[in-house]
Amino acid sequence: MTTTDADAGDGTAAAAARHPQEPDADPRSDVQTVTHHAETSPPAGMHGYAQQKDAHIKRLRRIEGQIRGLQRMLEEDVYCIDILTQVSASTKGLQSFGLQLLEEHLRHCVADAALQGPEAIDAKVQEATKAIERMLRT
Numbered sequence: 001m002t003t004t005d006a007d008a009g010d011g012t013a014a015a016a017a018r019h020p021q022e023p024d025a026d027p028r029s030d031v032q033t034v035t036h037h038a039e040t041s042p043p044a045g046m047h048g049y050a051q052q053k054d055a056h057i058k059r060l061r062r063i064e065g066q067i068r069g070l071q072r073m074l075e076e077d078v079y080c081i082d083i084l085t086q087v088s089a090s091t092k093g094l095q096s097f098g099l100q101l102l103e104e105h106l107r108h109c110v111a112d113a114a115l116q117g118p119e120a121i122d123a124k125v126q127e128a129t130k131a132i133e134r135m136l137r138t
Contacts, residue, residue, distance in 0.1 A: 049104045059097055066090040098135055102128070 049056055067090055073083045106128060113124035 047105075047109070049101055049108075052104065056097070056101070059093075063090060063093045063097065066093060095135070102131060102135070105131070 066086065070083060070086055070090065073086060110121065110124045110128060113120040
């Protein structure tokens, strides 16, 4: 019951066999999404992740499946350590996703700002630094 992001690779056949995907809309879910839009954000579709959007959505759905697996584990009274192992796998999956998104931001958004001049690059570097700080705090 311990599928990690690294173990699963890009496919989650083993995880899917243990825990089939539920419909996207989960009426039990009361999770609120918190977003932060920087003042320097470009228009939609102009982000560094745009070319990898489908792959990112697929990855987030896999992570969502891991979280739903945690709910099922609690409902099925699974052993505490097994649940904690799955929490760790889910956390690693989100961290890995975040790092990939950060790399794409640096390659696209910060590189684009470099073409606009020193003030633009300073703003993007500061923005990226704050994002890294937030990621390190978690």
